[in-house]
Amino acid sequence: xxxxxxxxxxxxxxxxSNTEPDTTQDSGTPTPDSEPVPDSEPVPDxxxxxxxxxxxxxxxxxxxxxxxxxxxxxxxxLGTDVTAPDGTTLQINVLRYWISNVQWHQADGxxxxxxxxxxLFEQTAENTRNSLTIADIPAGxxxxxxxxxxxxxxxxxxxxxxxxxxxxxxxxxxGWNSGFIFFKIEGExxxxxxxxxxxxHVGKDDLYREVTVTFDAPITIDDAHQSAVQLSAEAKTIFxxxxxxxxxxxxxxxxxxxxxxxxxxxxxxxxxxxxxxxx
Amino acid sequence: xxxxxxxxxxxxxxSSLTLPMVPVNLADAIPSPERNPLTIDGAALGRRxxxxxxxxxxxxxACATCHIQEHxxxxxxxxxxxxxxxxxxxxxxxxxxxxxWMGGYFWDGGGYDLESQAFxxxxxxxxxxxxxxxxMDELAAHSDYLTLFSAAFxxxxxxxxxxxxxxxxERTLISANAPYDRxxxxxxxxxxTNVELHGLALFEGLCGGCHATDFFTDQSYRNNGLDTxxxxxxxxxxxxxxxxxxxxxxxxxxxxxxxxNIVLTAPYMHxxxxxxxxxxxxxxxxxxxxxxxxxxxxxxxxxALGIPMTDDEAALLLLFLETLTxxxxxxxPAYSAP
Numbered sequence: 001x002x003x004x005x006x007x008x009x010x011x012x013x014x015x016x017s018n019t020e021p022d023t024t025q026d027s028g029t030p031t032p033d034s035e036p037v038p039d040s041e042p043v044p045d046x047x048x049x050x051x052x053x054x055x056x057x058x059x060x061x062x063x064x065x066x067x068x069x070x071x072x073x074x075x076x077x078l079g080t081d082v083t084a085p086d087g088t089t090l091q092i093n094v095l096r097y098w099i100s101n102v103q104w105h106q107a108d109g110x111x112x113x114x115x116x117x118x119x120l121f122e123q124t125a126e127n128t129r130n131s132l133t134i135a136d137i138p139a140g141x142x143x144x145x146x147x148x149x150x151x152x153x154x155x156x157x158x159x160x161x162x163x164x165x166x167x168x169x170x171x172x173x174x175g176w177n178s179g180f181i182f183f184k185i186e187g188e189x190x191x192x193x194x195x196x197x198x199x200x201h202v203g204k205d206d207l208y209r210e211v212t213v214t215f216d217a218p219i220t221i222d223d224a225h226q227s228a229v230q231l232s233a234e235a236k237t238i239f240x241x242x243x244x245x246x247x248x249x250x251x252x253x254x255x256x257x258x259x260x261x262x263x264x265x266x267x268x269x270x271x272x273x274x275x276x277x278x279x
Numbered sequence: 280x281x282x283x284x285x286x287x288x289x290x291x292x293x294s295s296l297t298l299p300m301v302p303v304n305l306a307d308a309i310p311s312p313e314r315n316p317l318t319i320d321g322a323a324l325g326r327r328x329x330x331x332x333x334x335x336x337x338x339x340x341a342c343a344t345c346h347i348q349e350h351x352x353x354x355x356x357x358x359x360x361x362x363x364x365x366x367x368x369x370x371x372x373x374x375x376x377x378x379x380w381m382g383g384y385f386w387d388g389g390g391y392d393l394e395s396q397a398f399x400x401x402x403x404x405x406x407x408x409x410x411x412x413x414x415m416d417e418l419a420a421h422s423d424y425l426t427l428f429s430a431a432f433x434x435x436x437x438x439x440x441x442x443x444x445x446x447x448x449e450r451t452l453i454s455a456n457a458p459y460d461r462x463x464x465x466x467x468x469x470x471x472t473n474v475e476l477h478g479l480a481l482f483e484g485l486c487g488g489c490h491a492t493d494f495f496t497d498q499s500y501r502n503n504g505l506d507t508x509x510x511x512x513x514x515x516x517x518x519x520x521x522x523x524x525x526x527x528x529x530x531x532x533x534x535x536x537x538x539x540n541i542v543l544t545a546p547y548m549h550x551x552x553x554x555x556x557x558x559x560x561x562x563x564x565x566x567x568x569x570x571x572x573x574x575x576x577x578x579x580x581x582x583a584l585g586i587p588m589t590d591d592e593a594a595l596l597l598l599f600l601e602t603l604t605x606x607x608x609x610x611x612p613a614y615s616a617p
Contacts, residue, residue, distance in 0.1 A: 204525060
């Protein structure tokens, strides 16, 4: 059963419980950390429900975040001709970017910040990684989330500090300007019949971009639900304002105007496909 | 073992016998980031790594290939071609002197701290060209390194600890025992001759605005009028500091270098364009070019460019600069190949 929205009325009474994982488990759902539910303490029941048993608070849950890479709405196929907004024919061979600082938002305005959330998403000939499961999210009904493309300035310069998946061993860092490459796209474009290499390696603090996604209806995340958020990332958007034949090699930050455009584009290439919660 | 023999009689210096004492005219102690405190084992490991060509792709290029002690850890080339590819670099190899107190490494300050900086030459295709995963495999397979890393760091051999060890060794590269230092610390009133003292007085007036303090740099980024155009090629390397800050007001600016051991670090400027110190002084006297971001200190009253001085004054300045040569630094066995 797909459940979208808040139907667990029994859990809705305590908006402050989302700052820490709730250790009290549903007695009907054994979990490794389950603790006995004190029977002398009835859980407040805010609404009319048919089930008269006191509904215990749910434990923290997990959510899977996936990002479908597409071009012109079709699944992105590496090494295949596509057409940029300005008509340039090109092929994408490498797509890599850091997703960081994920925060899950509840209807009451409170948020859960995922610690050390630095993830490398990529689609290359060697590897595709476009989803991840985030655990230990406090039980609750979530209206949306915020993530960033790039690495915040507090973590972007001392590149020997490997927080989350951050590392200098994955070819997503710069030496000349100590820091991480936020977004990397490489391929070939048709230069009067000759397929010619192009790349954009974009980063620097000013191109760190936060993206907030709001769901159509809240989803429940707790230990009784399989929750998932599916985004689409339209790679055609990345080429807005970037004429590849004019600037086939972009390296750097905002004053390199195509790089600045790419930075704007990767904050706008996502769209929400679905946010679901399955009991 | 790493003592450089500087006098430090006020008791504020590091009391360890095997980490360098800090000369009183520089600082009280060697600063380190909290995540990488300076230890004897860490610095010794860093020294070993600094001299080990295993850090390069072909196992033939070490840090020390281009950072040579008798050149105050520079290399005597305008731009080096000693890297794995044999391709000439685009910038002059900087000397490594008193780095613990510097902020912003490389000529444009793009290296954020000594730890992060060390990844750049190891990875750069025209320097050591090393794949970092391969480096970790080679270090793990080596007969000594697992033990040395375990002695130096709680978590033993890790990639961050490679650059942290290098940074620790670099922080011990302290130069402050030149004749100038012995004079200003009052250890030897005869360390500078009257002529050299005259040169010092001139230096403070003509050069001290940028080459300030006993580090002989104020650590600022300045355009000293070398060029008037800053092309975009080579990923905009000619932009200087602006390439790092993305601020066009920083076009053509480079970090004011220390002048310690300056006689031994020729050729000069970020691209090694000047062979001699005579050439450098000739630039400041006659060669400064007008450009939007030219340093105000090089623009005199009435719009005259550069630093006016007589031939005699230039000769005195050169005599003074020779008093910044620190023989202990250039020969200290604690800094040489282990």
